[in-house]
Amino acid sequence: MTTSSNQRPKRTQRDYTLAFKLGVVERVEKGELSYKQAQAHFGIQGRSTVLVWLRKHGRLDWSKPFQHPLMPSSKETPAEKIKRLERELADEKLRNKILNGMVDIMDNEYG
Incomplete structure (x- = not known):
């Protein structure tokens, strides 16, 4: 199975290091990317993965809707x-x- 050169390989949950997660969270909280843009940019498959990282590692209160x-x-x-x-x-x-x-x-x- 081959992939084209401009497509990123599919990643698994084990591929995400803490440093990677914190980097994504930081960029989203700074407003550089939305969580959906970060998901697409970094090739993150899960729809809510970035949101889970924001809740777990972010500085903002995500416990209740804004x-x-x-x-x-x-x-x-x-x-x-x-x-x-x-x-x-x-x-x-x-x-x-x-x-x-x-x-x-x-x-x-x-x-």
């Missing part, structure tokens, strides 16, 4: 979203009022 702090959960109904936004608006109005009061006090005391 939820952006500014993006509410998708389970929020429109009514809940309106209530949440109204609360946030009221909080910001209060914060603005407090800060404006502090500015007024500073103007009166220090000119």
